[in-house]
Each structure stands twice: as C-alpha cells, then as structure tokens.
Amino acid sequence: MGVTPPIWLLPEAPRRQRGLDRDGIVRAAIALGDEGGADAVTMRAVATAVGSSTPMSLYRYVHNRDGLVDLMLDAAMAEVDVPAEPGADWRADVLAVARSSWAMTGRHPWFAELVHSRPPAGPNSLRKQEFLLAVFEKAGVALPTARGFAQLVDGHVLGSALQQAEERKMWRANDFRSIDDVKAVAEQWFDAGHAATLYPRITQLFTSMMSADAVPESPDEQFELGLACLLDGIAQRI
Amino acid sequence: MGVTPPIWLLPEAPRRQRGLDRDGIVRAAIALGDEGGADAVTMRAVATAVGSSTPMSLYRYVHNRDGLVDLMLDAAMAEVDVPAEPGADWRADVLAVARSSWAMTGRHPWFAELVHSRPPAGPNSLRKQEFLLAVFEKAGVALPTARGFAQLVDGHVLGSALQQAEERKMWRANDFRSIDDVKAVAEQWFDAGHAATLYPRITQLFTSMMSADAVPESPDEQFELGLACLLDGIAQRI
DNA sequence: ACCTCCTTGTGTACATCGTACAGTGCGTGT
DNA sequence: ACACGCACTGTACGATGTACACAAGGAGGT
CATH class of the missing domain: 1.10.10 (Arc Repressor Mutant, subunit A)
Structure with missing residues (x-):
C-alpha cells in the first residue's frame, strides 16, 4: 500500500x-x-x-548463543597449559594446571560467569580433565576417587574465578575507578552503629579495611591458600 | 479518534x-x-x-528485582542453623554450619544461581559470617586469617551448590525424568570412538557410569569430601 | 557469454524480560 | 459527606535471543 x-x-x-x-x-x-x-x-x-x-x-x-558460548569457553580452555604426561610429583602437576587455569580466568573474567551455564564438554576441557585423572592415577588413586579429587580442584579454581568476576562486575557496574570509590560506597551500605554490636568481628575487619593504609586483600593469595589446603587434604587421602 | x-x-x-x-x-x-x-x-x-x-x-x-532477590537470599540464609556462641570444637562448629548451609541450598536450588549476582550483605548472611569468624578466632586464629578460612568454607558450599543447581537445571531444561534419560542423551554427545584414544580415563569413567548397575555419584559425598579436605588443610595451619 | 542455483548475508518481526510513567479506585481521615 | 492520598493497574519502551523470508553475488553448466 x-x-x-x-x-x-x-x-x-x-x-x-x-x-x-x-x-x-x-x-x-x-x-x-x-x-x-x-x-x-x-x-x-x-x-x-x-x-x-x-x-x-x-x-x-x-548456530545460536549457546553454541557461541561453548566455542568461547573452549577457546579459553585452550590457553591452559596441560602437559602431555604426568610428571614425577603429582602435587606439582596439579598445582601447575590449577595455576594456569587461574591465570586464564584472570585474563577472561567472563569465563567463570559463562562456564556455569553450559556443560563442560569441549575438547580442551576434556584434555585438562584427562590429565588430572592421569596425575592422580599415577599417584596410586583409583579412578573414581581421582575424579572426585579432580573435581575438587576444578571447583576451587572456578569458585575463586567466579568471585573475582563478581567483583570486577561490581566495579564496572558502579564505575569504580580506584579502591577509594569502593570504600566510599561500602561506607554507605554498612551502618556501623547498628552492626558494631551485632557483628563485632565483621565490623573490625571492615574498619581495618577502610583505614587508609590497609593492604588490599589479594584474590591470588586467597586462591593459593584454598588450593594449598585442598591439596593438603588430598595428600592425606592418598 | x-x-x-x-x-x-x-x-x-x-x-x-x-x-x-x-x-x-x-x-x-x-x-x-x-x-x-x-x-x-x-x-x-x-x-x-x-x-x-x-x-x-x-x-x-x-523496589526492583534486585531488591526481591536480596530478600529471597536473606530469607533462605535465615534457614541456616547458626549457634549463638562457638562451641568447644572448632571443626565441629564449622562442619555443622557448612552442612546446614548445604542442606539449605539443596532445598533452594535457586540460591546458588542468584547469590552470585548480589553482594552478600543481608543480616542473616552477616550473622553466619560473624559466627564463623568467632569460631576460628576462638581456635586461636588472627582475624584476617580467619576471614580467609571462612571464605574458603563458604566458597566450597556455594561452589558445590552451584554445581548441583546446574545439574537440576539441565534436568528441567531437557525434561529428564530418570537417570536413564540422562544416559540416553549423554551417549549421543559422547562420541566414544573418537574419545577412547584421546581420553581413555574419561572414557572409562563414562562407560562405567553408563553401565546398568552403576552407582550414581552423589553430590553429598562430593560435598563432604571437599569439606573434609579443606578442614584438614585448615587444621594444619592452626 | 548467459542462465541458473546455492551459498551467505540482510531485514523485519515476535516473545520475553525488567521497569518507567501516568492514571484510577478504594479506604480513610476530617 | 467529601476530598485526599495510598495502593494497585494498564500501557508502553528498550533490550535480548532468534525464526522466517528475502536478496545479492559467486559458481557451475551449457
């Protein structure tokens, strides 16, 4: 018409x-x-x-968005260094793969957010999984148990990555430019008078975090701490 | 008009x-x-x-959707049993809170999916956090270190919960009714011939999982395993 | 050289989501 | 009895993923 x-x-x-x-x-x-x-x-x-x-x-x-996400995830997983064969020290092997994964998630903050929406069946994901299984098996662990251990390590890496991703997302969403911006907003949210009596320890951590010369808590340290604890626990079970 | x-x-x-x-x-x-x-x-x-x-x-x-989510999260956190004071055994205290949290996330599969989209600042969340800090402090740990430990425990609970939530989501999305439905779909995704040479161990796990009398892997067992490993590692650092 | 077909990019359109804005009916205070 | 204002409603908009039909242009056969 x-x-x-x-x-x-x-x-x-x-x-x-x-x-x-x-x-x-x-x-x-x-x-x-x-x-x-x-x-x-x-x-x-x-x-x-x-x-x-x-x-x-x-x-x-x-094909569709899920397909794109799958491809992105696998491309990122390809950046993780995975040796062809397990070495002599299982702990060193696991540490190396975990750290390489952690470095990757640091480079790609979207990884942790997206990996939870898709089953991890990409070839590079399988390659890493297979290597961890081999490492634990070589250390004398039965395969089903090895799967449990590997999943533990993986879970820790992904959990840490997700926490880091959330933090970055918050920085972006509120347009934070430095740690001072964070402190300014945090001060508003936290009504100190009310909290001080109910949550004295949190309040103490909070105020020490707000002090000028506070050392910023490092995600890397927290990651390493968790990994070390986990591996200690695993070592006791091997 | x-x-x-x-x-x-x-x-x-x-x-x-x-x-x-x-x-x-x-x-x-x-x-x-x-x-x-x-x-x-x-x-x-x-x-x-x-x-x-x-x-x-x-x-x-x-107010808005985020507000609703915050209220949901805090309501769920209220279901977690948190003692008023730490008991004699730090490990028992942590175990109890972690298990109670895990039970809660089992009842509310949405919790793990949503908690990652909002900062955990609800009163019930703070209450649990404060308790864990108190437990570790009583065990002789300095407050900043205690924060690290508490975050580790929390991270494990949330990570396990998230994994469980994903699995349930997949069941819903594909309308799975029993474990057999899962196996049927898994068989399609996994091209055994190709994978058998590249990923022998994964293939082995897969085929044993596909066998008729396979024991289904329990999320609870995996949760307990990780928690135990973590606490062992923490114990060595106290 | 020309006609045809198949591959590949384009435009339009729809369902669903969160939510802004401007009403409108009812309970309540006077 | 009257008006005020709170609490609910309807309409509408922009964003997102994606289905469908179309169009341009290279490839192949004659």
Whole structure:
C-alpha cells in the first residue's frame, strides 16, 4: 500500500559483506567479554564487532548463543597449559594446571560467569580433565576417587574465578575507578552503629579495611591458600 | 479518534486487590524458585502468583528485582542453623554450619544461581559470617586469617551448590525424568570412538557410569569430601 | 557469454524480560 | 459527606535471543 517513492529517495542497498567465519566471530566475542564481562557478549554486539549489520549473520556459523558460548569457553580452555604426561610429583602437576587455569580466568573474567551455564564438554576441557585423572592415577588413586579429587580442584579454581568476576562486575557496574570509590560506597551500605554490636568481628575487619593504609586483600593469595589446603587434604587421602 | 463503544461491550473494570505485602511476595518468589529454578522467578510470574494482574504491583514493596532477590537470599540464609556462641570444637562448629548451609541450598536450588549476582550483605548472611569468624578466632586464629578460612568454607558450599543447581537445571531444561534419560542423551554427545584414544580415563569413567548397575555419584559425598579436605588443610595451619 | 542455483548475508518481526510513567479506585481521615 | 492520598493497574519502551523470508553475488553448466 502506498506509492513507491522515487529511487533517489530510497537508500542504496548496503554493500554486502563476505568472509565471516567462526574463528573471527569467536575472537570478537572473546574480546568483547574481556573488556565488558559476560553481559557485554550479546549477539548484536558481536555482530557489529565483526562488521555485520545484523545479529542473524552469526547464526550460520555458531548456530545460536549457546553454541557461541561453548566455542568461547573452549577457546579459553585452550590457553591452559596441560602437559602431555604426568610428571614425577603429582602435587606439582596439579598445582601447575590449577595455576594456569587461574591465570586464564584472570585474563577472561567472563569465563567463570559463562562456564556455569553450559556443560563442560569441549575438547580442551576434556584434555585438562584427562590429565588430572592421569596425575592422580599415577599417584596410586583409583579412578573414581581421582575424579572426585579432580573435581575438587576444578571447583576451587572456578569458585575463586567466579568471585573475582563478581567483583570486577561490581566495579564496572558502579564505575569504580580506584579502591577509594569502593570504600566510599561500602561506607554507605554498612551502618556501623547498628552492626558494631551485632557483628563485632565483621565490623573490625571492615574498619581495618577502610583505614587508609590497609593492604588490599589479594584474590591470588586467597586462591593459593584454598588450593594449598585442598591439596593438603588430598595428600592425606592418598 | 474512534467512537467509544457501548459500555456493555467494554469489559468491566477488574476487581481491585488489597493486602499485598513484602513477606507474601518473597514467599511466593521463593516457592516459584524452589520449583522452577532461578529462571522461573520473573516479576510477572511472582505477580500472578500473589494474585496481581501486573508486575508493577510488586515494585512498591520490593523496589526492583534486585531488591526481591536480596530478600529471597536473606530469607533462605535465615534457614541456616547458626549457634549463638562457638562451641568447644572448632571443626565441629564449622562442619555443622557448612552442612546446614548445604542442606539449605539443596532445598533452594535457586540460591546458588542468584547469590552470585548480589553482594552478600543481608543480616542473616552477616550473622553466619560473624559466627564463623568467632569460631576460628576462638581456635586461636588472627582475624584476617580467619576471614580467609571462612571464605574458603563458604566458597566450597556455594561452589558445590552451584554445581548441583546446574545439574537440576539441565534436568528441567531437557525434561529428564530418570537417570536413564540422562544416559540416553549423554551417549549421543559422547562420541566414544573418537574419545577412547584421546581420553581413555574419561572414557572409562563414562562407560562405567553408563553401565546398568552403576552407582550414581552423589553430590553429598562430593560435598563432604571437599569439606573434609579443606578442614584438614585448615587444621594444619592452626 | 548467459542462465541458473546455492551459498551467505540482510531485514523485519515476535516473545520475553525488567521497569518507567501516568492514571484510577478504594479506604480513610476530617 | 467529601476530598485526599495510598495502593494497585494498564500501557508502553528498550533490550535480548532468534525464526522466517528475502536478496545479492559467486559458481557451475551449457
């Protein structure tokens, strides 16, 4: 309905783009996530990042969002250093893989947020899992038990990563620029008068955290502490 | 524009509802989440659950969705048994709180999914945290170190809970009714021929899991294992 | 060289989500 | 009896994932 307007008024058909491919899409999605967290990885954002005018272009290559996420996760897992064979010291092997994983999640804060939404069945995920199983098996642990141990280590890495990701997300959401901004907001949330009597220890930690010369708690230290405790416990069971 | 139609054709104004309150809303939201997971807790669903025709009714009471989530989380945390004072045995105290928390997350599968989206600043969350700090302090640990230990325990509970929540979500999403349904789908995903050479140990675990008389791996056992390992490691550092 | 087809990118459209804004009916205080 | 204001309602908007039909342009056959 309606008369077709003269052609000069109609915008020219936009130049077509060629040469999209799965790898470029995944790379763009990862870059987006590295910078803005998991929330920044929307199909539309990825599409414009690869120069496409519509999110639908991506669907030919990654099937759907879950597929894209799976590819992102596996690409990130590929960055984890996994030896071909277990070495002489099981503890050193586990430590190395755990630390390499932790370093990866530090580089890709979206990883922890997204891994919980998909089953970890990518090849690189399996490779890491297989290695941990081999390490524990070589240390004399039966396979089912080894699975339990490996899952423990994995769980610790992912849990720590998730906590770190939350923290970063909060910094982004509130546009925090330095630790001082955090302190300013924290002070508002925490009504010291009320809390001091009910939660004296938390209050004490809080005030010492608010002091000018406070050493910022390091996620790395907490990660290492948990890992060490876990491995000690495992060692007692081998 | 347009003539007003005769009144009999217009639907009568729906009866107004009175007596919404925050408690009822939170309770309804929790019931929804218990049954359908975090995804089922939409403002619209909660609104219809409390008999309101529009989600906007809720906003007077819970401010926004984040507020509702905060209230849900704190209500769930209230179910965790936290003694008033530490007992004689620090390990028993920590075990009891951890297990009570784990039981709670089992009852409320949405908890683990949602807790990661909000800072844990509710009063019941603080109460539990304060207790754990007191327990470790009584055991002779300096407060900053105690915080590290408490966070470790907390992290393990939440990590285990999250894993369990994912699994339940997958059951819901694929409408699994029994373990056999899981096996049927797993068989498709896992191309045994390819994996057998690359991941022999995973394959072995997989086939033993697929066998008819396989004992299903229990999340509780895994939780207890991790907790025990963690506490062993902590014990060595006290 | 031309016609045809298949691959691949595009545009439009819809359901669902959270929630802003402007009413509107009822209980209540005067 | 009257008006005020609280508590609820309806409509609407922007964001998200994605289904569907279409169009451009290279590839292959003649």
